[in-house]
Every structure is written in C-alpha cells, then in structure tokens.
Amino acid sequence: MAGMSSKRLQKELVKIQGTLPPGIALVSAENLREWQMDLSIPDNPIYPPTEKYRLRFLFSPSYPIEAPEVVFLASSNPERKIPIHPHIYTNGIICLDLLDTQGWSPVHNVESISISIQSMLAGNTKAERPPGDAEFVRSNRQRPRDINFLYHDPSV
Amino acid sequence: MRRLEARRQMEEANFLSSKARSQNLNPPIDLRMLDYVTAYDDNLMCPICRCPFLDPVVLAECDHCFCRDCIRQTWASTYSPLGPRGDCPSCRTPAKLGPRSATSKILVNITDDLLVRCPKSEDGCKAQVKRGEVQDHVNIYCGYAYMECTADDCELHVLRKDAAEGCLHFGVSCLDCRQSMQKASLETHWRVQCPDRKVSCELCKEAVFNREWDTHSRETCPAISIPCPGKVFGCNSRSKRSQADVHAKSCTFAKLTPMLTAMQQRMDEQEAAQKVMVRKLEVLEGGFQAVQTILSTKQEDPDQVGADESRIPLLTGRPHQRGDSGGMLDAMVVETDVGAFVFPPPSSSSRPSSELVHVRAGASLPPLYSAPMAPGPRPADLPEPFTMDFDMASPFPPPAANGPYISPLHHLLSMHESLRDEMSRMSAALQELDGRQSMQALNENLRTREEISYMAAQVAGLSRQVHWLTSAQLQRQQHGGAGRQAAGAAGPSGSDIAGAGAGVEAAVSTAASALRGAARIVNAGQGMTMRRGLSEEGRTKL
Numbered sequence A: 001m002a003g004m005s006s007k008r009l010q011k012e013l014v015k016i017q018g019t020l021p022p023g024i025a026l027v028s029a030e031n032l033r034e035w036q037m038d039l040s041i042p043d044n045p046i047y048p049p050t051e052k053y054r055l056r057f058l059f060s061p062s063y064p065i066e067a068p069e070v071v072f073l074a075s076s077n078p079e080r081k082i083p084i085h086p087h088i089y090t091n092g093i094i095c096l097d098l099l100d101t102q103g104w105s106p107v108h109n110v111e112s113i114s115i116s117i118q119s120m121l122a123g124n125t126k127a128e129r130p131p132g133d134a135e136f137v138r139s140n141r142q143r144p145r146d147i148n149f150l151y152h153d154p155s156v
Numbered sequence B: 001m002r003r004l005e006a007r008r009q010m011e012e013a014n015f016l017s018s019k020a021r022s023q024n025l026n027p028p029i030d031l032r033m034l035d036y037v038t039a040y041d042d043n044l045m046c047p048i049c050r051c052p053f054l055d056p057v058v059l060a061e062c063d064h065c066f067c068r069d070c071i072r073q074t075w076a077s078t079y080s081p082l083g084p085r086g087d088c089p090s091c092r093t094p095a096k097l098g099p100r101s102a103t104s105k106i107l108v109n110i111t112d113d114l115l116v117r118c119p120k121s122e123d124g125c126k127a128q129v130k131r132g133e134v135q136d137h138v139n140i141y142c143g144y145a146y147m148e149c150t151a152d153d154c155e156l157h158v159l160r161k162d163a164a165e166g167c168l169h170f171g172v173s174c175l176d177c178r179q180s181m182q183k184a185s186l187e188t189h190w191r192v193q194c195p196d197r198k199v200s201c202e203l204c205k206e207a208v209f210n211r212e213w214d215t216h217s218r219e220t221c222p223a224i225s226i227p228c229p230g231k232v233f234g235c236n237s238r239s240k241r242s243q244a245d246v247h248a249k250s251c252t253f254a255k256l257t258p259m260l261t262a263m264q265q266r267m268d269e270q271e272a273a274q275k276v277m278v279r280k281l282e283v284l285e286g287g288f289q290a291v292q293t294i295l296s297t298k299q300e301d302p303d304q305v306g307a308d309e310s311r312i313p314l315l316t317g318r319p320h321q322r323g324d325s326g327g328m329l330d331a332m333v334v335e336t337d338v339g340a341f342v343f344p345p346p347s348s349s350s351r352p353s354s355e356l357v358h359v360r361a362g363a364s365l366p367p368l369y370s371a372p373m374a375p376g377p378r379p380a381d382l383p384e385p386f387t388m389d390f391d392m393a394s395p396f397p398p399p400a401a402n403g404p405y406i407s408p409l410h411h412l413l414s415m416h417e418s419l420r421d422e423m424s425r426m427s428a429a430l431q432e433l434d435g436r437q438s439m440q441a442l443n444e445n446l447r448t449r450e451e452i453s454y455m456a457a458q459v460a461g462l463s464r465q466v467h468w469l470t471s472a473q474l475q476r477q478q479h480g481g482a483g484r485q486a487a488g489a490a491g492p493s494g495s496d497i498a499g500a501g502a503g504v505e506a507a508v509s510t511a512a513s514a515l516r517g518a519a520r521i522v523n524a525g526q527g528m529t530m531r532r533g534l535s536e537e538g539r540t541k542l
C-alpha cells in the first residue's frame, strides 16, 4: 500500500512540476507526506489578485484510497491568510465534500483538488465565515476528514 | 527415444524447482512500482494508481476501467458478502465486480507489452523487458537477483551473475577500509558503502573518496561550472570552478559585487528604519488630528463640548440661577445632588446640604427616575428636571435654563434608541441561548422518555408475571385447600400468599404510576423551558 501511495505521488509530482493551471503553484514537496501549494484567485473582488493562499496537503500511506488532509495555512512570512468563505473556518479547515471520507474518490489528485478549491473561492459571493465558526475553532480537536460537517451545501 | 523423453522431463523438473526456489528468494514484484522505459498513452492509465492497467476490469454498469486490485482496495471499506461492490470512483454509478468484469485480451496484451526497467536496475541490471515478463526475468535470468549458492554444502545466497564463480561465502576484508565481510557482498560494499574506496569523478577525472563525494560534487570539483559571483547583479556567465578567477578578473559585475552587496545591505537597513519612522509619523499625525478636531468643535459649537469641559458652563451658569455662593463647592452640589430629587421645583434656589445623596453622574438610575425620562410632550414650565436628568445620565453639558430644549430631547431619544438596540441584541442572544437549551432539553427528554417507556413496559411485564404467578398459586391453593381446610391447618397460608401477591402487584403498580409521573415531570419541564423562552422574549421587547 505504502508503495502505491509513494509511486503515485511521485508521478503526480513529476506532472505538477511540469505544468499547472494558472493561479496554482507548488511551494514545497520535500517528502511524499506533506506538500504545500499556493493559490491565487482571479476575478473575484473578495480576494485581491495579488493575495496568495497556502494549502497544505497531508498524505496518509493509503493515499489515494484515502483522501489527503487539505487545509489552508496562515503564515506571516511570506504573508498568507485564511481566505474568507462560508465553507472555510478561521483555522483553515475546509468543508468541501470531495475531501471527506464520503465524497472522496481515488481518481482525484492534488491538481484536481487544488482546482476545485480555487473554483470554490472564485465562485464565492459571500465574504463571511461558516455559521458557528468561533465555536468550532475553539472546540474542534478532530482531524478534518473525521468531522461531520452539517453545512454541506451542494450549491457550492 | 524414451531416454530423451526422460531427460527432457528431468530438465523441466530441475528448471521448475530452481524457479520455485528462486521465487522464495526473490519476493514477487509489485508491478505498480516499475519504471517504464517510454511514456505510455494516458488512455492505458488506471485513474486510481496512474500506472498502465494491471489485470484491468471493466465495470459493466458504466464501462469505466480500473485495475482489479485498485478497485478492490477502493471498495474495501464497503465490503459486502456478495462480492466487491461500491460506487464507480470516476462517475459514482453503483457498480460491482462480476465474473465477466475482465476486459478484452487486447488491453491486457498492450499493457503487458510495455517495456519496463528491471526492478534490480539500481543494483546494476541494465535489462529492459516487457512488463508481462519481468517476474520471469527476475526469477530466471536477472544477474542481480539472488539464487542459492551452487556449492552443495552451502545454504547461502549469491547474485545469479556470481553463481558461476563457485561459493563466494568465505571471509575477506576490504582492502580500503579493512572491514571484514563475505566475498559475495564485497562488490556492493565497494559500490555504496565503503568510505575509503575511491571513485573517479566523471567531470574532472579525479579519484575521490566515497565519503568525500558529496562535498566534491557540490563544492570542490574544479570541472563543475558555477555562476559568476556577480550573477545577482546581472552577469549571466558560468564558468568552470577552476577558471572562475580568470572570469572574475575581467568581469565588471564580479568586481563591483562586494560594493554592491554592501550598498544593498545598507539600503535594506535604511528601509527598515524608514518604516519605523513612517509608523511614528502616522501616530503623531493621528494625535495631531485628534487635537485639531477637539479644538475646532469647541470653536464651532460651544454646546457640544466634551465631558471634561462640562464643568465650565456649570460653574458659570448655576450660581446665577441659585444665587448661592459659587465656586468649587457648588459644582460638587450640582454633580451629586440629582439623585435626591425627582421633581425639584424650579424655584428652589438653595438647598440644605444634608439632602445631598452621593450619586455620581452616569451611575445606574434609581427606578423612580426612569419615569420622567420617557419621551413625550413635556410641560414647558418644567425645564429643571430635564436638565437635571440629563446632567446625571451623560457627560453632556446642561443647557442654560432658558437655552434650546431641542438638543437634550434629541440626546435622550438617541440614548433611548441605543438602549433599544442593546436590548434587541440581548434578546437575540437570549433567544439563541434558549433555542440551544430547549434543543438540549428535548434531546435529553427524548432519551429519558425512551428509558421510562422501556421501564414501564418492563414493569407491566413484571406485573403480568406476578399476576399470573399469584393466580396460579391461588388456584393450586384452592384445589388442595378444600381437603386441607377440613384439617384446618392450611387456610391462612393460602390467604398469606394471596396477600403477598396482591402486595407485590400493588408495589409494581405504584412503580408504574411513579414512572408515569416522572414522564409527566419531564414533559412539564420541557413546557416550562418553552414558557420561559416566551416570557423572556416578551420582556425584551421594549
């Protein structure tokens, strides 16, 4: 299993280092457990085009059978914020159906996840956090994929 | 003829047994880990493992194709006894693996004919074989796969290419590092481990120790081309390390580099310092602007002066009205006496100081005081209470007795408005809290009620059992009782049992009614929270 995971990630890495869609860039992939990507969102006044948002992918040895853990990271140098979105909590956890155990399919990959998140932000019209954000951020100790989000909204 | 046949059979048996032994020594190859010699068509790629299909299967429901192992692993969590089934990873159509899921032979042949590198290529095997034959290559042909030592009395393993040299399982020591090992592993030792073995650098043809190889290739190899030191300032030339000095002498950029770096550093420092200055300037400007606004409002509208200046009109305005001796003491009176009077008559010009109650301006109002605060038509001949109210509740300066009344009224209205806002916010918060609480109560009640009904059912069952037992016992008593009553001994015992049975029944029914009472209380509790929510909502509506 672990072999399949690393082999597939190697293949994805080769492809990602070649070409990526505009606005998506590989920041680091020092090992086959954690990668970071930068996203920028064109054509949405909520997200300034100069701003970049950092995604962290954590892969388990059973990737791609199991979904990677994908969250937004905040950092000060370089400055990266958590983008405001009704499905993104202030601690960076993203509520997106393809990332949880139910919605995940092994045919997804780092590139397709990045594109999904980018288009989720690009199509956003509400500059707000999910309901119960503060409470969730304070109390959540679960891994993102184990959380049962109540706010899944098929329209986004 | 028969001899030939026998010989062929023997050879085959030998071949098969050596293959079997070799398979034990060389574990089966994970075909997903292979490196392909040429790029392959994306259409031959399994979307799950991204390798050319391995034992491909087609889902009959949607025609999507995956490796058998890939789809099995994907569906491992949704195991069903009817065989692997789940949603298609590509299109989410519910599907299953049936006996006819295997794809056409053509796809299998195409993928099995792709050329791969031998999995022992890191050990030195240069072979490129078809994927379908790679296991055979390792088991039978690959010189870098293990097999049993050819010596009869030796049980150890050798690489196939060394097998012809006889048993290599005797101790030797490395000439370079003096480490002792078996001859069979000496070659691997030299290639990757031995720190004192020299390898020759392909670029500079120099022999370098294995342990120094990293630094050599990165830093010291004279043949590696390095960029000009002035690269950051614009020189794009690269030269071999050995000739770097020659270039640096002729390159303007390289000569200027130390100076430019120093300048860059100073510029960075100054920029940082400037940033601090800018921030300081901003703070100062903000302060200056605040001072300016205070000054300008004071000039424009003397009625709108801030809290600290409110004493000035008081001190100057009051003594006239009261005819008291002015000064600091009088200011104290104005500030503190408001709590003592609800409606001080406008004519009262002097008060005994014993009436002073120390209520600070802005402190919570006594309930009496809220009455005159209500907005509405105000009798024109009662200007005093309004000024007093006003003075107490806010730092706003009281207008002179004959001043414009419109401004305090407005102020009151706005205060009222803000209070109303506050109240509505609080009511919203309360409502939310209430909703959460009643939800919690509901959940809890549901569980409790379930438990209670379960217990009630149990009690009912118990009571039925007791009833049955009692009646059975009674019947038996009555049957045998007739005879024994003549003896006059067993009478009381029958009634005893009947009495005990009735007692148990009574106890059980008491328990049942207690349970029903508990259920009622739970329901009532729920109703109570609902009522409380309503009343609170009513109260918060101002």
Ligand SMILES: [Zn+2]
Binding pocket: B046, B047, B048, B049, B050, B051, B053, B054, B066, B067, B070
């Ligand atoms: Zn596959």
Ligand SMILES: [Zn+2]
Binding pocket: B059, B062, B063, B064, B088, B089, B090, B091, B092, B093
């Ligand atoms: Zn499908």
Ligand SMILES: [Zn+2]
Binding pocket: B118, B119, B120, B121, B125, B126, B127, B137, B138, B141, B142, B143, B144
């Ligand atoms: Zn080989």
Ligand SMILES: [Zn+2]
Binding pocket: B149, B150, B151, B154, B155, B156, B166, B167, B168, B169
């Ligand atoms: Zn041997």
Ligand SMILES: [Zn+2]
Binding pocket: B174, B175, B176, B177, B178, B179, B189, B190, B193, B194, B195, B196, B197
């Ligand atoms: Zn050695």
Ligand SMILES: [Zn+2]
Binding pocket: B201, B202, B203, B204, B205, B206, B216, B221, B222, B223
């Ligand atoms: Zn060299």
Ligand SMILES: [Zn+2]
Binding pocket: B228, B229, B230, B235, B236, B237, B247, B251, B252, B253, B254
């Ligand atoms: Zn140069």
